[in-house]
Amino acid sequence: MESFASVSLSQKIFSRLLVLYPRGYREQFGPHMSQLFKDCSREALALRGTTGLITLWLATLPDLFKTAFEENFKEITHMSKEKFHRLGKWAFVLGAALFLLAFVIGGMETSTEDPLGGPDALIEYFKLGIGPLAMLLFFVGIASLRSAYGDAAGSVAKTMLSIAAIGSLIGGIGAIGMGLMLSGEPWWYLFFGGAMFMLLGIGVFGVYCMQRKVLPGLSWLFALGGLTLPLLSLAQIVFQLATDTQANPAEWASQLALGVTSLALLAAGLQLQGTQDIAPKTAKR
Amino acid sequence: MKATTPHDLLPLTPAVFHILLALMDQERHGYGIMKEVEQQTEGEMLLRPGTLYQAIKRMIELGMIEETDDRPDPSLDDERRRYYRVTGLGRKVASAEAERLRKLLALARNKQVTAFGAPS
Numbered sequence: 001m002e003s004f005a006s007v008s009l010s011q012k013i014f015s016r017l018l019v020l021y022p023r024g025y026r027e028q029f030g031p032h033m034s035q036l037f038k039d040c041s042r043e044a045l046a047l048r049g050t051t052g053l054i055t056l057w058l059a060t061l062p063d064l065f066k067t068a069f070e071e072n073f074k075e076i077t078h079m080s081k082e083k084f085h086r087l088g089k090w091a092f093v094l095g096a097a098l099f100l101l102a103f104v105i106g107g108m109e110t111s112t113e114d115p116l117g118g119p120d121a122l123i124e125y126f127k128l129g130i131g132p133l134a135m136l137l138f139f140v141g142i143a144s145l146r147s148a149y150g151d152a153a154g155s156v157a158k159t160m161l162s163i164a165a166i167g168s169l170i171g172g173i174g175a176i177g178m179g180l181m182l183s184g185e186p187w188w189y190l191f192f193g194g195a196m197f198m199l200l201g202i203g204v205f206g207v208y209c210m211q212r213k214v215l216p217g218l219s220w221l222f223a224l225g226g227l228t229l230p231l232l233s234l235a236q237i238v239f240q241l242a243t244d245t246q247a248n249p250a251e252w253a254s255q256l257a258l259g260v261t262s263l264a265l266l267a268a269g270l271q272l273q274g275t276q277d278i279a280p281k282t283a284k285r
Numbered sequence: 286m287k288a289t290t291p292h293d294l295l296p297l298t299p300a301v302f303h304i305l306l307a308l309m310d311q312e313r314h315g316y317g318i319m320k321e322v323e324q325q326t327e328g329e330m331l332l333r334p335g336t337l338y339q340a341i342k343r344m345i346e347l348g349m350i351e352e353t354d355d356r357p358d359p360s361l362d363d364e365r366r367r368y369y370r371v372t373g374l375g376r377k378v379a380s381a382e383a384e385r386l387r388k389l390l391a392l393a394r395n396k397q398v399t400a401f402g403a404p405s
Contacts, residue, residue, distance in 0.1 A: 029338045029342065032366070036334045040334070060334065063334070063336055067336060068335065
């Protein structure tokens with residue numbers, strides 16, 4: 001009778017301690033763990049009496065604390081990652097929307113004096129804050145893309161997304177410099193160079209996604225949105241070197257490239273909302 | 286969360302491999318697994334409830350084992366006990382792990398590493 005009471009008390013205390021585990025885990029395995037501990041208590045008591053029960057507790061408690069900590073940690077990091085990916089996808093959409101907005105507004109008043117040869121008013125709006133904000137949003141979006149799909153897209157694509165993220169930060173710094181009206185050209189080149197690396201990184205990521213069939217149906221949008229402007233710039237540089245002139249592309253070509261870029265990135269970001277994250281191929285046991 | 290090939294899941298932790306081995310010949314509940322592992326390792330590995338169910342959770346998520354409602358002898362059993370059985374993937378993973386360990390052992394023997402330490 002006394003042994004039955006000891007086992008019952010032992011199980012009750014153990015069941016109370018299961019509160020240390022995350023709720024979902026507790027609901028799924030709590031009753032079975034409790035039953036298992038009851039069996040162990042019964043066996044320990046039958047074999048070695050109270051000493052056996054105390055020894056069982058001394059061995060079980062560290063194991064319980066350790067695994068409860070690990071499960072809670074997993075729960076927290078898993079939730080944080082999910083939230084970060086959700087937030088990042090929206091940040092990408094907003095970044096692309098601001099890019100598009102700047103393009104539309106910029107298209108209303110144009111000149112051909114900037115190095116891209118495109119709408120100069122775009123630069124003015126970037127100076128007012130759209131640029132830094134768009135770049136910051138792109139940074140968050142690219143970081144979450146890297147976290148959610150980087151492993152599936154491969155190491156090169158992952159590295160290119162890192163370059164894209166760094167590019168967005170550099171571009172953002174350049175845009176802030178322009179916004180603060182700091183003396184002209186270096187800030188413009190910082191912004192322009194950062195934006196080009198950002199787009200190139202996104203574009204190459206898109207190409208690798210197409211190759212590996214990651215994000216089917218929208219990977220081509222990343223490739224198109226990311227590569228259009230860098231390819232135009234490359235064509236411009238090649239043309240200038242070949243002809244030994246400072247000729248810029250026609251304004252319509254620049255505007256078309258900006259439009260394609262912003263629309264493709266916006267469409268990619270919107271379609272991204274409905275996609276699932278892809279877990280790394282090699283999961284930890 | 287399920288792996289594409291058994292090799293994606295290697296190497297296994299000792300606890301996971303022993304649980305798979307314990308379930309190879311028959312379905313078992315938690316306590317049954319614990320006792321079988323204790324027996325098959327001659328008492329060297331004692332799985333506690335936390336470690337055991339943490340491994341079981343992970344193995345279910347990865348598709349290596351699954352819960353079953355079947356009970357070998359319902360009259361002898363408590364409904365609160367949950368039985369587990371190894372899946373096809375679980376069997377393949379166990380084979381792949383055994384093969385990995387066989388190669389590792391062959392390498393150790395080739396280097397003349399014995400149970401008592403490295404060659405002098």
